Amino acid sequence: MAGNPLRFLLSSWPWRSLAYLLSGLVTGILWMLLALVLVVVGVLLAPAGIGIVLLLCVPLSAIGLGAVDRRRLRLIDARPAPSPHRDPREAGLRPWLRFRLRETATWRELGHAVLAGLLSVAAVMAPFVLFVGGVVQAGAPMLVENGDQIMYGTAGTVDTRGEAWPVAVFGGLMVLLGFYAMTVAAAARAALDRALLVRPVEEELVAVRASRARMADAFEAERRRIERDLHDGAQQRLTGLIMTLGLAKLDGGGEWAAKAQDEARAALEELRDLVRGIHPSVLTDRGLRAAVESLAERSAVPVEVDVDLPGRPPEAIESAAYFVVAEALANVAKHSGASRARVTVRRNRKALHVEVRDDGTGGAAAHGAHGAREDGGGSGLQGLADRVAVHDGTVRLSSPPGGPTILRVEIPCES
């Protein structure tokens, strides 16, 4: 509505507002009539039992009106308007009824229906008065010409041409004002509808966040399942093969048995590395500290490990933290030229903090972190940041030329 007033009047807004208000008036009044009938008949028939059912239909009809009004909102409000209702857990009419009648959303919609019925009249009335008054006064010169007059109560009458023209200008302005009033009324009505009928955005966000976390948990469970399947299946079989070939060697199986055994051992070794990348069993068994120590042992650069945790964090968070350290240490070994590194893990009431610090040459790019130094391997740390982001965590990197490089990761986890 800010901006050029003329352009506003020529836009579709006044007409959309008008359509919104009038359709609101129609639906509001229709619902009021329906509710009135339901209540009256319901009360009269209450002793017969069927009346109670009719009374229950009042909030249910408000749900219907809510759905209609959410659709009407699109006339003047392009933002999405999701329903505040949730899906009942059980199928069937009775569970649905019970579920809906217990929802706050239903009773908000009932309140809205009553308010809307009353306010829709008022909302249409104000612009209507401005329009009619404006049009009549704008026509003042014509009225005066025909010998009619406009009376302003005790303030006097307008019956001369000299008086009529200023009144006409005033009337024209009133009509314009009517347009504005209509849009304002529509906006106010829309705000009321949105407040009472639409699921709040924050709630949406919480829902999205929760579903994202559930997905991360599902991935985590899936990784464990794969790890276990490989352990119980392929790994055991290969071990069995190595053992059988060992017995064959004992019976003079010769050169070929030894060769086959070497092959099987190499295959098992590869499988072990693969499985460790999917989900290390030491993490499941003994937690973050032992798993990080295991990473440190594997690291070509000496790593000091300082993990001090009260109890174990949730599995998905533990796993995310582990892979942060794994990736960071891989980068330290590959790119940093460091002679030592230090991993610190702490947890306070709100979050798990991981810090990986090395005394290397620094200069790791922020977006790709260490990996981006030369071979474009930064996707590793980018993937890490994504993994942390799933848990609403943050990754921060400080790596001035000449070092040191410090990677700090914070993953919220309430305790």
Place this chain on the structure above:
Amino acid sequence: MRVVIAEDSVLLREGLGQILGRFGHEVAAAVADAPALAAAVAEHAPDVVLTDVRMPPGFRDEGLRAALALRAATPDLPILVLSQYVEQSYAADLLQTGGAVGYLLKDRVGEVAEFVDALDRVAAGGTVIDPEVVRRLLARRRDHSPLERLTAREREVLALMAEGRSNGAIARALVVGEAAVVKHVGSIFGKLDLHQTSDDHRRVRAVLAYLRDGG
């Protein structure tokens, strides 16, 4: 020698039984999970226990926990733990319970004679640590570490010591005289500033601790 085996894979359990049978050892019981292991040990009082780390019901480190519990109840019960993964922390937990323990990667059973020898050593009160554990600890790059001052031969001796070999066994493995090994060991302990000990188990612990923390 009477052995109790705990291993949840039928294939491996039977294979282990066969190997032990070939070398004249008696399998007193072969069980598939940790609670059954405790019961079998109580019933058969074996000379040595051979157990997998990961077993039902949780498929975590039940076998290792069972081993630690058995050691807590019977401190001198020899136990050899087999694992699909080499983890320092598992080895450290076992070593803490004293001598007559072993920790080997599962596929070491492929070198049948060496594996049975390791089991014999554990049963006789020795300490056996998988070479992979030691190799990994030695592979770490170190600047200005006393380890850098060791000769190549001394590093070989150090690795074998960490695996739990006695001086005699080290001499045989490197095809040198035992006197030469004693000399190397003395030199190593001097360079690393460690206290000499005649107890093999303590020697393993000291060397592993040195490799893990210092170096």
